[in-house]
Amino acid sequence: MSESTFDAPAQEAPRLAIRLSVNGQERVLHVEANVTLADALREQAGTTSVHLGCEHGVCGACNVKLDGEVVRSCLTLAASCEGARIVTLEGLTDERATVLKTALNRCHGLQCGYCTPGVMVTGHDLLTRGVPMNEKDIRAALCGNVCRCTGYQGMVRAVAESLEELAT
Numbered sequence: 001m002s003e004s005t006f007d008a009p010a011q012e013a014p015r016l017a018i019r020l021s022v023n024g025q026e027r028v029l030h031v032e033a034n035v036t037l038a039d040a041l042r043e044q045a046g047t048t049s050v051h052l053g054c055e056h057g058v059c060g061a062c063n064v065k066l067d068g069e070v071v072r073s074c075l076t077l078a079a080s081c082e083g084a085r086i087v088t089l090e091g092l093t094d095e096r097a098t099v100l101k102t103a104l105n106r107c108h109g110l111q112c113g114y115c116t117p118g119v120m121v122t123g124h125d126l127l128t129r130g131v132p133m134n135e136k137d138i139r140a141a142l143c144g145n146v147c148r149c150t151g152y153q154g155m156v157r158a159v160a161e162s163l164e165e166l167a168t
Ligand code: FES
Pocket: 051, 052, 053, 054, 055, 056, 057, 058, 059, 060, 061, 062, 063, 072, 073, 074, 075
């Protein structure tokens, strides 16, 4: 009897070795060509703050910084990140991150916390730019971070208060 397609042994897809920096540490990730940065970071770099919500680039839970720009890691192929500098929530350890984290807590800017790593990455980016922002600007900047719990008021207030605190 001939071997059917279903009986044939599955072929392993070839893996690529990608060298990149994750939160300041040089890492080599071994990934198939279609693996997302989000999955590679979660499964091989241990950065489980990278949350997966929609996996379609809508919710922002997977936001990370790639060479200084906020990107959706669910839409970024790990194989395209050779030599890149990635920063996740785990790598946000400076004063801005502390100020924002404290403000989110004080302003009740989180509830279940699922969206929070992405909000921290986006919010930290806003604080890094150091540009004065009014409430409308902050709302526009956070519009790519979907939260199913808090209603956004506390988040917006937290960013506004952080901007104020860091400006003084
Ligand atoms: S999981 Fe990436 S944008 Fe929602």
